[in-house]
Amino acid sequence: MNGVDWRFPAILVAAMLIGVALTWLQMRSYNAELRKASTAMTGEHLMLVSGRGRSMAGGAILIAIVDTATRQVVWARAMSGATVFARFRDRPELLGSVDGAAERVHGRQLKAAVEMAMVQLNLHKNITQPARTASGLTRKAPATAPRPDAQ
16 A cells, blocks of 8 residues: 555545535525525515526526515525525516516526526415405315314
């Protein structure tokens, strides 16, 4: 056994540790961005949505605040790139109507992130809207079974 055998594993472990550290820093950046967004949400009809788009060439994460009453994006920041050095940046092109928001951005990954976020918005709308029949009348929600521990 010669003296060179230990260098490759040492370099490999060092590279992996650097990767873990940089990923941890990026996760901290994401969490800080979520905290910033949640403190910016001061309104009755505001909803925080997020989405991600990724491919082999890179990825994108979107964090946006949408006014559900007017269906307007009022705050939007996105991170896109292929390395852990990507950071969140303001996205003024997303501000405005929710309709057509994905068409206002460039990049396949960012478009996918916007579409994912808007799906969350539509799911929320479907949950909070009362069910309507064909005649337009509102149906009552189905009764739920009593919980066993409620006796």
